[in-house]
Amino acid sequence: MTHRILTLFFVINFVILGTVAFGEITVISPQDANQLIEQTDETRRPIVLDTRGGYKDYFRGHLPTAHHINFGTLRGTDNGVPVQYLPDDLTAALLVRAGVDKDRTHLVYATGDVLPNDEILSATMVAYVLEKFGVTDIRIVDGGLAEWKAQGLPVTQKYFGNPEGDLPTAMNKEIGVNLDKLLSRKDKSDVVLVDARPHNEYIGEDDIWVRKGHISGAINFHWARLMEEENTHKFLPYSMVKSDLEKAGLTPDKEIIVYCGTSREGSLLRFYLRHVAKFPNVRLYEGSWKEYASLEQYPAETKSN
Structure with missing residues (x-):
């Protein structure tokens, strides 16, 4: 009986841990994202990244504690080809400056709207860069700012500057x-x-x-x-x-x-x-x-x- 209980314990833990590890890069509802932001322990709060290309959109209103990282700053012309990803050292410097940290959860979002609005693409592009740099805890806010507002969640115009981040040592x-x-x-x-x-x-x-x-x-x-x-x-x-x-x-x-x-x-x-x-x-x-x-x-x- 003891052996069977122990076996069941390890199986359950394997499934739970495996699911959690696999689900760390995923989609999160605005309500769940807001609960993470409102945690009283500041060390457990997520790094919130507003990825919109228009800085005036950020000024007009954004999620509480959101740090603006314009997706376009992560790319530039290389050998004549426009909008290529920057060299790793430059990208790393920008991510550290934005507060990206190997030990924190990252909430990524942009504007939600109907086509031809495609701001979601800036969110998934930044999420891709984070993942490539070894970050394993990334959540895209489902519905973006539009859904956030529709659910009556708080919006602010106050700037928020993250402290310098600490990137993972290994890239992906x-x-x-x-x-x-x-x-x-x-x-x-x-x-x-x-x-x-x-x-x-x-x-x-x-x-x-x-x-x-x-x-x-x-x-x-x-x-x-x-x-x-x-x-x-x-x-x-x-x-x-x-x-x-x-x-x-x-x-x-x-x-x-x-x-x-x-x-x-x-x-x-x-x-x-x-x-x-x-x-x-x-x-x-x-x-x-x-x-x-x-x-x-x-x-x-x-x-x-």
Whole structure:
């Protein structure tokens, strides 16, 4: 009997601990996020990051204790290609300055609204950068600021500056791929390459990119199909989109590489597949179409796959 009890104890603890560890990068409701912010013990309060690109939006109102970290500051032109991720040392300095800390929970959010508002993409992009730098406790506030206000939760205009953070010693670069890795993997039978942009950009009916179309072999799954129509910051339950993902060939047994125009849309699709749907092997091609399209030696296509 004692042996059976001990066995059950270890099994329960394994399941609980495993679930908690796996769920630390996830979605959190505004009510639960507010409870974390209102904790009396300051050392246990989360680092709240407002990722919006418009600093005046932050001035107009934000979550209590929110520190503004404009997502755009994490990228710049490299070798002529715009909006590439900064070198690690520069990114690390910006994250430390924002208070990112290996021992704290991080609440990440932006504005919630209907399309063409896509501020959620700044939240998932910053969440991706945090995860790449080894942070393991990240929660995206479901519904963003719009849902926060709709639930009558407090908003402030007061600035909040975090003390300097302390980043993890080890990075988690395996969640992304560079161009060489993409080229070596994208045509494998067990790999699905998926473009997260709107369909018109995928087939080249746009005025944006230096080359039209998409990476050869890529399928298209627009990120907005995973979000509520009336609030593009609010994630649909996996049960509601599971069939659509399966029809597109996006299943947990596959290795999935996602990309988009500049990596923001891809960061949302990756976040959903990895941390909402719990797919085990999903990575982001960071260079995305902006890099690939500039390299004319590599094939592109405009037909749908």
